[in-house]
Amino acid sequence: MKKQTVWLLTLFSLMVVLSVYYLNQSGDASFLTLSPHQSEVPTTQTPDASTGEVDQESSGELTPSAMEDDLFSFVRLEMSAKRGERLEQLETVIAGENVSSEEKWQAFEEIDRINQLETGEIILEETLKSRYSFEDVLVRTLDEAVVVSIKSASLTKADANNVMRDLYDELGPVRVEVKHYPVESS
Structure with missing residues (x-):
């Protein structure tokens, strides 16, 4: 088997084992979906290209669950x-013999884009964690938006705006959603 296939199967197996373990520990799967009394209203902000200012549309919090400690790790693994x-x-595709050089070049460019995207997300996560002393940060780049999930005791609107400005400075005018996952302060 290829080294990558073995690695992928190992990660998948680990994900399944951890999922089963936590399902058995918590007794329910409430961490996978929001229960009726919980609400999640993401902070969605779009920077104004001319001023760099960020318009705040709404904000909200997600009530913590038993799985939040490992939720970010689970999403990263997935x-x-x-x-x-x-x-x-x-x-x-690149290794294929019956593939045109243009298709190989496109595949190579996509590999490079994926690697840059992953590296950029990691750098943004570490930068935001250290700059604002958040417990954990998860940055996910989706087709239409960048989703920033922040785990901290509190998240003020000023902090959310500063995060938005940081992403605007780094990525340019993109739609960003900030989601707060509160944790008990130690």
Whole structure:
């Protein structure tokens, strides 16, 4: 088997084992969906290209659940597995004998784009964690938006605006959603 296939299967197996373990520990799957008394209203902000100012549309909090400690790790693992599958597909295209040089070049460019995206997300996460002393930060780049999930004891509107400005400075005018996952302060 290829080294990447073994790695992917190992990550998938780990994900399944952890999921079963936490389901058995918590007794329910409430961490997967919001229960009726919980609400999640993401902070969605769009920077104004002319001024760099950020318009705040709404804000909200997600009530903590038993799985929040590992939720960010689980999402990171899932994103990594999906990207790993796509990278393997692209490497197969590059290695293919009956593939045109243009298709190989496009596959190579997509591999480079995925690697840059992943590196950029990691850098943004670490920068935001250190700059604002958040417990954890998860940055996900989706097709139409960048979703920033922040785990901290509190998140003020000023902090959310500062995060938005940081992303605007780094990525340019993109739609950004900030989601807050509160934790008990120690």
